[in-house]
Amino acid sequence: MSTQAATAARTGTRRSKIGPERELELYGAVLDLLRERGYDAVTMEGVAARTKCGKATLYRQWKTKSQLVTAALAKSRCSLFTGIDTGSLAGDLRAAALAAAGRRGHDTELMEAVGQAYLQHPDLRRALRETVINPEVAALDAMLRRGVERGEVAADNPAITFVAPGLLGLLRVERLFEDRFGQEDALPAYVDAVILPALGIGPSDT
Amino acid sequence: MSTQAATAARTGTRRSKIGPERELELYGAVLDLLRERGYDAVTMEGVAARTKCGKATLYRQWKTKSQLVTAALAKSRCSLFTGIDTGSLAGDLRAAALAAAGRRGHDTELMEAVGQAYLQHPDLRRALRETVINPEVAALDAMLRRGVERGEVAADNPAITFVAPGLLGLLRVERLFEDRFGQEDALPAYVDAVILPALGIGPSDT
């Protein structure tokens, strides 16, 4: 395997011995530490220890913790909602809710972890937005656009704007309402009870 | 002024010289530091320095940082939504949205700050819930109950459950969507576009 494929592009002329799979291993450790203990607890020494990697090696590739975390976020994009297309807007949104409920905690914890940090580090906020938020929002927007084209919802329905923030926001506070609706089906229920009525789609319209 | 009123209840027989106003001053500094830099950056030395208070004094009253922060959260309750009663559910919800938009950032930053920390400290999560979340939720529930009693909304409308989490969740993600709707009127627009339609209340019903 051409081991400096990913590295050459990043470090320029330097010939690093870190292969792409090793790179993802490092990023994975960063994201795991993020989820487990939060941004402030992500430590170069912690990453080095967990990945059996020398600290100097980390500093050779990334100059600061902020860069390392940003890079880890940027390279680990896997969208929840992308690819959903059931043929109807209601079906799409329900499928999205199910997908979010399934991976619950995984991405939510990531957002919790950088929640405070991104208020102070604009580059971190940008990375989070471009990596985690924007792809999901784009996928939801695509669903809505298809729904508009199919005539399922009016193009000027003001609720359209709030579908994505509402859904992600609900994900963001579920931990605080776990006594109320910590259940698996909270998100699909939200789609049926709030989003679809606001969009003017009845429960019968598949 | 009876200076150990608040203290006697906390420390038992010890006679502390910290008066109630001084106590609130300390708590205020804790909350300010929380909002400015996040939970992990709240430091006993930082609090001591900002309040011109000896570290030993802090340790005399609170054994750990977690206790100090929890106490600060618990004693600083001031609900946004409590007291709103315009006579109609739509009016109440719009007033609540305006109130939240006005104090925007203040409580949101507090939630961001403890967002990651409360995943690991159950007592901290409990304090946040009882202090910041529950009063607001109770006030919203009271609005909804009055709306049900007035016949403005059906008692079994499933959207009722999602009014409070939806509103607080939107507050929680606004920073991530600031390119979309960072405006002041985002929350009132959400009420009109999503919540009221989902509750079956038309725009004309005051």
Place this chain on the structure above:
DNA sequence: CCCAATCGAGACGCAAACGTATCGATACGC
């Protein structure tokens, strides 16, 4: 097939915060 550069590992000095202990000065309770 050899040289050079990177690897993992860890020692090093520095800085920050912890939690404790000590110190006059102050203000409360009796």
Place this chain on the structure above:
DNA sequence: GCGTATCGATACGTTTGCGTCTCGATTGGG
């Protein structure tokens, strides 16, 4: 008033993470 406990302030040793540096071992390029 007087004694005493708490006050604010600060010194102290410890711990933790930073970022740099050195060390054999390894490995890829020419």
